[in-house]
Amino acid sequence: MPTMTYLQAISDAMREEMRADERVFLMGEDIGVFGGAFKVTDGFIDEFGPKRVMDTPLAESAIVGCAIGAAVEGMRPIAEMQFSDFVSCGFDQLVNVAGKTYYRMGLSVNITVRLPSGGGFSGGPFHSQNPEAWFMHAPGLKIVAPSTAEDAKGLLISAVRDPNPVLFMEHKHLYRRIKGDVPTGTYETPFSARVAREGTDLTVITYGAMVHTALEATADLDGASVEVLDLRSLVPLDEEAILRSVRKTSKVVIVDEANQTCAAGAQVAAIIAEKGWEDLDGPVVRVATPDVPIPFSPTLEQAVLPQVDDVREACRELLEY
Amino acid sequence: MATKTVGAEAPGAVSEHLTPDDRVALLRYMLLMRAIEERAMNLYRQGKVPGSFYDGFGQEAVSVGSAFAMSAQDRLCVLHRDLGAHLVRGVTPARILGQYMGRDGGVTGGRDGNVHFGDYRVGCVGMVSMLPDMMLVATGMAMAFKLRGEQRCAITWFGDGSTSRGDFHEAMNWAGVQKLPVIFVLENNQYAYSTPLDQQFAVNPIERAAAYGFPGVSVDGNDPEAMFEATRVARERAIAGDGPTLIEAVTMRMHGHAAHDDMKYVPVEKVEEWRRKDPIDRQEKRLEALGVDTAAVREEVKALIDEAVERGLQSPMPDGNTVTHGLFADEPSLLEDGNAPWSGFKGA
Numbered sequence: 278m279p280t281m282t283y284l285q286a287i288s289d290a291m292r293e294e295m296r297a298d299e300r301v302f303l304m305g306e307d308i309g310v311f312g313g314a315f316k317v318t319d320g321f322i323d324e325f326g327p328k329r330v331m332d333t334p335l336a337e338s339a340i341v342g343c344a345i346g347a348a349v350e351g352m353r354p355i356a357e358m359q360f361s362d363f364v365s366c367g368f369d370q371l372v373n374v375a376g377k378t379y380y381r382m383g384l385s386v387n388i389t390v391r392l393p394s395g396g397g398f399s400g401g402p403f404h405s406q407n408p409e410a411w412f413m414h415a416p417g418l419k420i421v422a423p424s425t426a427e428d429a430k431g432l433l434i435s436a437v438r439d440p441n442p443v444l445f446m447e448h449k450h451l452y453r454r455i456k457g458d459v460p461t462g463t464y465e466t467p468f469s470a471r472v473a474r475e476g477t478d479l480t481v482i483t484y485g486a487m488v489h490t491a492l493e494a495t496a497d498l499d500g501a502s503v504e505v506l507d508l509r510s511l512v513p514l515d516e517e518a519i520l521r522s523v524r525k526t527s528k529v530v531i532v533d534e535a536n537q538t539c540a541a542g543a544q545v546a547a548i549i550a551e552k553g554w555e556d557l558d559g560p561v562v563r564v565a566t567p568d569v570p571i572p573f574s575p576t577l578e579q580a581v582l583p584q585v586d587d588v589r590e591a592c593r594e595l596l597e598y
Numbered sequence: 599m600a601t602k603t604v605g606a607e608a609p610g611a612v613s614e615h616l617t618p619d620d621r622v623a624l625l626r627y628m629l630l631m632r633a634i635e636e637r638a639m640n641l642y643r644q645g646k647v648p649g650s651f652y653d654g655f656g657q658e659a660v661s662v663g664s665a666f667a668m669s670a671q672d673r674l675c676v677l678h679r680d681l682g683a684h685l686v687r688g689v690t691p692a693r694i695l696g697q698y699m700g701r702d703g704g705v706t707g708g709r710d711g712n713v714h715f716g717d718y719r720v721g722c723v724g725m726v727s728m729l730p731d732m733m734l735v736a737t738g739m740a741m742a743f744k745l746r747g748e749q750r751c752a753i754t755w756f757g758d759g760s761t762s763r764g765d766f767h768e769a770m771n772w773a774g775v776q777k778l779p780v781i782f783v784l785e786n787n788q789y790a791y792s793t794p795l796d797q798q799f800a801v802n803p804i805e806r807a808a809a810y811g812f813p814g815v816s817v818d819g820n821d822p823e824a825m826f827e828a829t830r831v832a833r834e835r836a837i838a839g840d841g842p843t844l845i846e847a848v849t850m851r852m853h854g855h856a857a858h859d860d861m862k863y864v865p866v867e868k869v870e871e872w873r874r875k876d877p878i879d880r881q882e883k884r885l886e887a888l889g890v891d892t893a894a895v896r897e898e899v900k901a902l903i904d905e906a907v908e909r910g911l912q913s914p915m916p917d918g919n920t921v922t923h924g925l926f927a928d929e930p931s932l933l934e935d936g937n938a939p940w941s942g943f944k945g946a
Contacts, residue, residue: 302745328745334775339734339768346738346752349723350673351932352745369765373726374735381710384718385927417925440930 281459284452286426287391288317290433291355293463295325298353301437302329304340305357305391314359315393315452337366344388345375345442353437354388361392361446362406375442376417385440389433395486395534396571396582397450405571405578407485407535409446413512413544420511421468422446424488426457428509431466438465446511448486455489468510470518476504479596480522482545483532484508487583491532494588501596511541519545520553527558528598530591532583537565559598564591613827617941618888624666624822625881626895628658631682632878633903634691638698642857646911647698649711654679656820656852659877660785661755662686663825664845667833668753669943670935673739674722675732675754677785678713679851683755687720687936691903695910703913720936730756733769733782739933740773740780740836751836753781753829759790761803770844774810779836781829782844785819787851792863807844819847820877830942850875 281289294301302325303318309332312319322330333340337358344354358364364371367390375386396405412418419441423429429447436443473488478501481491488507495503506522508515523529529549531542546561564583572578616624635653642651654661661680665687668674676683684694689705697704697715705715706724716724725732736754743750760766761784773780790798807814813835817828825847832843850872854861861869882892 334768334772336768336772338765339737339772342731342734342765342769343738343741343772346735346740347742347745348738349718349735349933350739350742352742369728370731370734373728374731377726378723379927379931380925381706381714382716382718382724383924383931384716384723384933385929385931387930419926440927 278458278460280456281426282453283426283429283447283455284315284317286430286459287433287447288319289459290430291318292321292324294434294437295329297463300351300353301355302331302352303355303357304331304333304344306333306335306359308332308357313357315449337363338370341367341370341390342374344390345370345378345386348387349384355391355437356388357391358393360404361394361408362403364390364392364408368411371412371418371442372415376415379441380417386442387440388442389436389445390442391445391447393449394446395448395450396578397486399573399575399578400571401573402570407446409444409511410535410540412444413541414539417442418512419443419468420446421509422448422485422511423509424448424451424473424485424507426455426459428466428471430459431464432468432509434463435465435468446485450486451489466509468513470515471507471509472522473505473507474503476502477526478502479528479530479592480504480506480526481530481532481588481592482506482508482519482522482542484511484541485534487532487534490583490585491588494585495592498589498592498596501592503592508541514544514548516548516552519548523549523553524556527556528595529557530562530564530588530595532588533563533565534582535566536568537563538568540565559595562591562595564588612821612823613830615830615942616823616826618890620666620941621823621881621885622890622895623939624662624826625878625885625892626899627662627666627682627685628822628878628881629896629899630685630691630903631658631662633899634681634694634906637903637907638695639857641695641699641907648700651698651857652678652712652855653853654681656872656876657785657787657849658682659822659825660783660819660847660849663822664753664755664781664783664829664847666822666826666940667829668751668938670721670938671750672721672833673736673750673752673933675725675736675752676716676722677725677732677755677757679785679787680755681713684717684722686939687717687722689717689720691906692909695906696913699910700915701910701913702916703910708916718931719934721933722936723933730754730760730763730765730769732756734765736780737769737773737778740778741776743779744776749837751779751781751833753783755783755785757790758784758786758788758795758798758803759793762798770806770810773842774812777839777841779839780842781832781836782842783829784844784846785849786846787849789851789864791855804844804846812842812844814844814846816846816848819849820875820880822877822881
């Protein structure tokens, strides 16, 4: 099994699906000749040509809207937002057209929107956001957020094949930092949670880049056995896996890189409060980015994004409860 | 790229591509649209249509004439005053009346109301209220046609108010850059809710087409034959690979924005002036000059609608227990072909 970076695994997923299915094509800003702002589509235009690796005008609403139009005509577009932050300009098409068309009229909208998201490298307030919760609140959109190279490939292939609109949150800070074994060929990863590490004393529930923060924070925590649950999919949210882990450990820390109010983790906390109350041995603890824009300067950014020490401290306190 | 005006007051056929039967069909679809909307307004007043009620009284020629020029394999994104397009494609009046009443047998099964529907089985995508979002969806369809090398065309309708939003620009620009087979019909009905044209734009938007690299054509929107002909020409251009066309259909919204709106902001003389240009009256006069028994067409339409109202009323209300079903698709569904009644497509 070849070893790939998270970024290479995303590229590999698209390359394999494009080779296997001529309905699949890519659209986005600077993805063709330039190969994408992060080089995810580097070399694609040479193999697939400019029609299937389409450089678009700088117009996010049009990228989403045209992807919808192509999809209902039988294509399988993968649309790239250059940065997830710019999806705010395509919000209306996603929320009002893509998310509601099947429910209203029975017409499925098979689009995948790739959203390079997250902070950690001084991207500032407009290149660092984690906008997934905006869309969790909008019915009709599926949302996945891989943390490993293997899942990045499998979830992206599943997204492309899913007949519904799927937002694929790919964390920029994992692109070249994370490597792993990735199966060759095409395979689908289910939209469900994954136990990143088994444990019995406490569970950290998180997704995306924070999975790695959680693993590092709890690798050696005074001998405690800490489970890390990687949600992988936010819509649908794997309620069963969440409650199973709560039953097992009875203590939960939820970590979000997103701003804390109404973040994905808030929904996880609500599910546990409603359905896992009897299994708890302590309060549900949340670690998340405070409700401020993501600042530019490294000292400020590190002060808002959850760090390894923040997660470790939260776990330690809860273990002592 | 010069802007030109087609359309005529002449009683003769505006388009040499319309047979006498085609011309009667145009009248029949307009009568159907008006009859359905008049009956639906009555049902609204009786409390049988929930929410509000929107119609296209006086604008029937715009959707009927332009949809009539589209082939079975073409695709349509239809606006709320364009019921005629749904009728041309083959949606039955009973399903439309069921739609207004929020019934299970309506096109959306009660999940959306009024003309917020599109039957994908006849190649239509229903609009959303954020106008003109569907300009982009139509542009995307046209993109798919071009990617696959198909000789097909997409069409969408939007109002004068829609020209102020960004999606108008994004769609016009994208379609121009990629030279896509799409027809944009700007339905200029003089008011966006209560806002008149001079508060909507400083330049007639038809002039903007040139700035996006394709022609703009201003058409008498109260003449179904002129609308047909302009759309036919735009479609020919599109499938020949020459790119989009912006058609401005100049018309008038003869009723309020919705049932609650008494339209006091519109001068009475203006309404009177446009009443004399009623598209149905005009088409009837033309056909009567040809010896067509238009009263018989009216009778036929009335009988059809009487029956459709009954069927619509017999359709049950949707079951509240199903409301969370069908948010996500298990299997893909795709747009299918619709009716294309124009004689030019027969035997095609």
